[in-house]
Amino acid sequence: MVSQKIRNMEELASVSGVSRPTLSKYFNNPDSVRASTRERIEAALERYDYRPNIYAMNQNRSLTKNVGIVVPYLADPFFAEIARNLERRCIDAGFSPILFSSHGVPAYENDILEELRSIKPAGVLLAPLGRVSDRRVIEKFCADIPTILFDSNLDGIGEAFVGSDNFSFVSQTVEYLCRTGEAPCFFEMATPVNPNAYKRRAAYLKIMEHLGLEPQIVKVDGESWEFEKIGRQGALKIFDQDGFPTNTILCSNDRLAIGLLSACYERGRRVGRGYGYALRVASNDDHPYSRFTSPSLTTAAHDYEVVSKRSIERLLDLVEAGGRFAKRTEELIPARLVLRESA
Amino acid sequence: MVSQKIRNMEELASVSGVSRPTLSKYFNNPDSVRASTRERIEAALERYDYRPNIYAMNQNRSLTKNVGIVVPYLADPFFAEIARNLERRCIDAGFSPILFSSHGVPAYENDILEELRSIKPAGVLLAPLGRVSDRRVIEKFCADIPTILFDSNLDGIGEAFVGSDNFSFVSQTVEYLCRTGEAPCFFEMATPVNPNAYKRRAAYLKIMEHLGLEPQIVKVDGESWEFEKIGRQGALKIFDQDGFPTNTILCSNDRLAIGLLSACYERGRRVGRGYGYALRVASNDDHPYSRFTSPSLTTAAHDYEVVSKRSIERLLDLVEAGGRFAKRTEELIPARLVLRESA
DNA sequence: GATTAAAATTTACGCGCGTAAAGAAAATAA
DNA sequence: TTATTTTCTTTACGCGCGTAAATTTTAATC
Numbered sequence: 001m002v003s004q005k006i007r008n009m010e011e012l013a014s015v016s017g018v019s020r021p022t023l024s025k026y027f028n029n030p031d032s033v034r035a036s037t038r039e040r041i042e043a044a045l046e047r048y049d050y051r052p053n054i055y056a057m058n059q060n061r062s063l064t065k066n067v068g069i070v071v072p073y074l075a076d077p078f079f080a081e082i083a084r085n086l087e088r089r090c091i092d093a094g095f096s097p098i099l100f101s102s103h104g105v106p107a108y109e110n111d112i113l114e115e116l117r118s119i120k121p122a123g124v125l126l127a128p129l130g131r132v133s134d135r136r137v138i139e140k141f142c143a144d145i146p147t148i149l150f151d152s153n154l155d156g157i158g159e160a161f162v163g164s165d166n167f168s169f170v171s172q173t174v175e176y177l178c179r180t181g182e183a184p185c186f187f188e189m190a191t192p193v194n195p196n197a198y199k200r201r202a203a204y205l206k207i208m209e210h211l212g213l214e215p216q217i218v219k220v221d222g223e224s225w226e227f228e229k230i231g232r233q234g235a236l237k238i239f240d241q242d243g244f245p246t247n248t249i250l251c252s253n254d255r256l257a258i259g260l261l262s263a264c265y266e267r268g269r270r271v272g273r274g275y276g277y278a279l280r281v282a283s284n285d286d287h288p289y290s291r292f293t294s295p296s297l298t299t300a301a302h303d304y305e306v307v308s309k310r311s312i313e314r315l316l317d318l319v320e321a322g323g324r325f326a327k328r329t330e331e332l333i334p335a336r337l338v339l340r341e342s343a
Numbered sequence: 344m345v346s347q348k349i350r351n352m353e354e355l356a357s358v359s360g361v362s363r364p365t366l367s368k369y370f371n372n373p374d375s376v377r378a379s380t381r382e383r384i385e386a387a388l389e390r391y392d393y394r395p396n397i398y399a400m401n402q403n404r405s406l407t408k409n410v411g412i413v414v415p416y417l418a419d420p421f422f423a424e425i426a427r428n429l430e431r432r433c434i435d436a437g438f439s440p441i442l443f444s445s446h447g448v449p450a451y452e453n454d455i456l457e458e459l460r461s462i463k464p465a466g467v468l469l470a471p472l473g474r475v476s477d478r479r480v481i482e483k484f485c486a487d488i489p490t491i492l493f494d495s496n497l498d499g500i501g502e503a504f505v506g507s508d509n510f511s512f513v514s515q516t517v518e519y520l521c522r523t524g525e526a527p528c529f530f531e532m533a534t535p536v537n538p539n540a541y542k543r544r545a546a547y548l549k550i551m552e553h554l555g556l557e558p559q560i561v562k563v564d565g566e567s568w569e570f571e572k573i574g575r576q577g578a579l580k581i582f583d584q585d586g587f588p589t590n591t592i593l594c595s596n597d598r599l600a601i602g603l604l605s606a607c608y609e610r611g612r613r614v615g616r617g618y619g620y621a622l623r624v625a626s627n628d629d630h631p632y633s634r635f636t637s638p639s640l641t642t643a644a645h646d647y648e649v650v651s652k653r654s655i656e657r658l659l660d661l662v663e664a665g666g667r668f669a670k671r672t673e674e675l676i677p678a679r680l681v682l683r684e685s686a
Numbered sequence: 687g688a689t690t691a692a693a694a695t696t697t698a699c700g701c702g703c704g705t706a707a708a709g710a711a712a713a714t715a716a
Numbered sequence: 717t718t719a720t721t722t723t724c725t726t727t728a729c730g731c732g733c734g735t736a737a738a739t740t741t742t743a744a745t746c
Contacts, residue, residue: 008732019695024734034693034742054461055402056732060701075423075631084418084446096458099442103427115439118397228635258635265637266684288418292571292601294608294637341609351702362725367704377712377723399702403731 006050016044027052058120067095067315068116068124068145070109072152072194073225074101076255077288078302079127082151085308086125093316095122104193104225106132113141123315123323126158127151130194146323150311152195159318159325162311165332166196169284169300170203170250172337176298177248177282178211180273180343184282185216185245187260188252189230191223197252200284204250216245220256231259239267248280248343254287254299261293261342271295271342280343284335295341306333349393359387370395401463410438410658411459411467411488413452415495415537416568417444419598420631421645422470425494428651429468436659438465447536447568449475456484466658466666469501470494473537489666493654495538502661502668505654508675509539512627512643513546513593515680519641520591520625521554523616523686527625528559528588530603531595532573534566540595543627547593559588563599574602582610591623591686597630597642604636604685614638614685623686627678638684649676 006012013020018041026033026041033041058064067090071079083099090097098119102109109129116124124147128138135154141147142158149158177184186204188197201217208215220234231251238244251257260281264271269278272295283290286301310331318325349355356363361384369376369384376384401407410433414422426442433440441462445452452472459467467490471481478497484490485501492501520527529547531540544560551558563577574594581587594600603624607614612621615638626633629644653674661668 010732020733021696021735022694025694028734032693036742037694051457051461053402053732055398055400055463056701057398057734059396059398059402059703059732060734074417075420075427077418077420077423080418080420080423084444087444088446099444101427101430101442103431114394118394120398228632232635258632262635262637262639266639289571289601289632292575292605294605296605296609353702363703364705364726365724368724371704375723379712380724396702399731400704402702402733403704 006048066121068121070100070126072129089312161330166199167203168334182248183213184248184250190219227255228259231256235260235263251283254283254285257283282343298340298343300335349391409464411464413443413469415472432655504673509542510546511677525591526556527591527593533562570598571602574599578603578606594626597626597628600626625686641686643678
C-alpha cells in the first residue's frame with residue numbers, strides 16, 4: 001500500500017497503465033477484460049487500495065447491483081435467520097443486499113418501498129406484512145421494481161412467490177398427532193396478520209375432514225406481532241374458563257406455542273407425550289427457540305436453506321430476464337417434522 | 344398527481360416556478376427557504392410526486408445523511424429490538440439508517456466497515472463483536488468515520504461509548520438473590536465473545552467480596568453466538584457430573600439462562616423460589632423471551648429506550664460537532680431488576 | 687506473414703445534483 | 717420613503733463514473 005491516495009478512476013488509470021473505460025468495465029465485471037489486463041489492474045489495486053464511488057457508479061446507470069430484502073418483523077428470530085441467509089447468498093452472487101424490517105407497521109412497509117425505489121435496486125425480495133399490507137402500494141411497487149415475494153404470498157402480486165408449503169406443515173403435524181394419540185384442536189389467532197395462518201387453518205380443516213375427524217378451532221384475541229404474549233394470555237384465559245376442547249393442541253405457529261407453553265407451566269399443566277402428562281402440544285415453524293422451550297417443542301420445520309436458496313435463484317433469474325417473467329410462479333417448499341418432547 | 348413524470352430537479356423547477364438551486368436548498372433543509380417558496384414547492388410536489396436521485400445527491404457531497412447501524416448478531420432478539428429502536432430514532436432525526444449485522448463473524452464485521460466507508464455516512468453506530476473483533480480495523484475505521492460505539496466497549500476506540508452498566512446489572516441480581524436466600528454461583532462461558540461478560544464476571548467477584556461471601560464461578564465451553572445451546576449443553580454436562588456448587592445460579596446473560604432452564608426442565612430440576620423448588624435461577628438482560636420461559640426469568644433489564652436514545656443523541660452531537668469530540672465519553676445506563684418466577 | 691476477430695484505447699458526452707458567485711427581488715428595518 | 721438584510725435567480729462549473737463510437741492494438745486462425 002502506497003501513501004499516495006487514489007481519488008478516482010482517472011488516477012487509477014494513470015498509475016495502472018490501463019484506460020479509465022477499461023477500468024470501468026473491470027469493476028462491472030472483472031471477467032470482461034483480458035487476463036493480462038486484469039492482472040495489471042489488480043496489481044495496482046493492491047498497491048493503492050481504491051474503491052469506486054458507489055454514488056457516481058449508480059447515478060448514471062439504470063440498474064444497480066443493489067438488492068432490497070424486506071421482512072415484516074425482524075425481532076422474530078425466524079425472519080432474522082432467513083434474512084441472514086438471504087444476505088449471504090446475495091453477497092455471494094455479487095450483489096449488495098440492503099435489509100429492511102417493516103416492524104409490523106404497514107406505514108413503515110410503505111416507507112420502505114418508497115425508499116427502495118430511490119435506490120433503484122436490481123431486484124427486491126419482499127416478505128410482506130400480509131393482511132395489513134397496503135395491497136395497492138405493493139402492487140404498484142412491483143409494477144415498477146422487479147420483485148420476488150417470499151414467506152407471505154399476495155395473490156398475483158410480484159413476479160414470483162417462494163415460500164413454505166403450509167399444507168405440508170399442518171398435514172405432517174396433524175397426522176403425527178393423530179397417529180400417536182388423540183386428534184388435535186387448532187390453536188390460533190382470531191385475526192392473524194400473516195396469510196400463512198389462514199392457509200394453515202384451511203389445511204387443518206381439510207386434513208381433519210379427510211381423516212373423518214371433527215375439527216376444533218380455538219381462537220384467541222390479539223392483533224399485534226407479539227405472538228408469544230397473545231398465545232400466553234389467550235391460553236391463560238382458556239384455562240380459566242372452559243379449558244381446551246382436547247388434550248392435544250396444534251398451534252398455528254411456534255411463537256404462539258411458546259406463549260402457550262409458558263401458560264401451561266404457570267397453570268401446572270404438564271406438557272409431553274405419555275403417562276403423567278396432561279397435554280400434548282405441537283406446532284409449526286421450527287423457530288430457533290423451539291428446542292429450548294420447556295418441554296422442547298415438536299414442530300414442522302421450515303427448510304430455511306432451501307427457501308432462501310430458491311428465493312435468491314428466482315431473483316437472479318428475474319434480473320437476468322430483465323425484470324419480468326412471462327408467467328408468475330409459486331414455489332412451495334415442504335416441511336420436515338421435528339419430534340421433540342412436547343408431543 | 345399528474346400523469347406527466349418529473350425526471351429531475353430541472354423539470355420540477357420549471358413546473359414549480361422555483362429555480363433549481365432553490366429546490367436543492369429545499370431538499371437539504373426545507374426550513375432554509377422562505378415560507379412562501381416552500382409552499383410553492385410542496386404544492387408542486389403534491390402534484391408531481393418527485394424524489395431526488397439519491398446517487399446524484401450524494402456523489403458530490405462530502406457528508407451524506409446516511410447513518411450506519413451495526414450489530415454483532417441480529418438473530419439475537421435483544422439486538423433486533425435495539426436496532427429497531429435506533430432505526431426509528433434515526434429516521435425521526437432526518438437521517439437514513441442502514442442496518443448491518445456481523446452475524447458473529449469477524450470477517451463480516453470488517454466487510455461491513457469497508458462497505459460503510461463507501462457509503463460516506465454522516466456517522467455510524469457500532470456495536471462491535473467484541474473479543475473476536477479486529478481491533479486495528481475498527482480503530483482505523485473510527486479514525487476516518489465518526490463513530491459511536493454502543494453495547495460493547497472497546498477501550499479508547501470511537502468518539503464515545505453508550506452502553507449498559509454491567510456492575511449495576513450484577514449488583515442488583517446478586518444482592519436480590521443474597522437477600523432472599525442463598526448466595527449465587529455465577530454461570531458463564533469460559534471464553535465469552537462479548538466484553539460485557541468479562542465486566543459482569545468482575546462485578547460478581549467484587550460484589551461477593553464486598554458482601555464477604557465466597558464467589559463460585561461455573562464456566563462452560565463454547566465459542567459461538569449460540570448461547571442457548573451452549574448454556575443447555577454446559578448445564579446438562581454439569582448435572583451429569585458434580586452438579587452446581589450452589590442451588591442458586593446467576594447467569595451471565597439471559598440467553599445462557601434460557602439454555603440452562605431447558606436443561607433444568609429436562610433433568611427434572613424444578614426452578615423457582617420457595618418450598619418445593621430445587622434451584623433458583625436469575626440472569627441479566629431482560630431478553631424479549633425471558634418472560635416466556637418456564638418458569639419466567641428473574642433478570643436485570645436493559646433500558647432499551649434510554650440506551651438507544653442516548654446513543655442517537657451522542658451521534659447527533661457528533662455529527663454537529665463535525666465528526667470529532669474533544670474528549671471520548673463513556674455513558675453507562677443502569678439496570679432495572681425484574682422479578683419473575685425463576686428466583 | 688496475412689487475415690480476422692477480440693479486446694483495449696481514445697474521445698466525447700451526459701447523468702442529476704451540489705455549490706459557488708453575482709446580481710435581482712423581496713422582506714424588514716430605519 | 718430609503719437603506720439594509722435576507723432570499724431567490726441566474727449562470728456556471730464540477731463531481732466520478734457509465735457508455736457509445738471510432739480507432740488502434742493485441743491475440744487467434746489459417
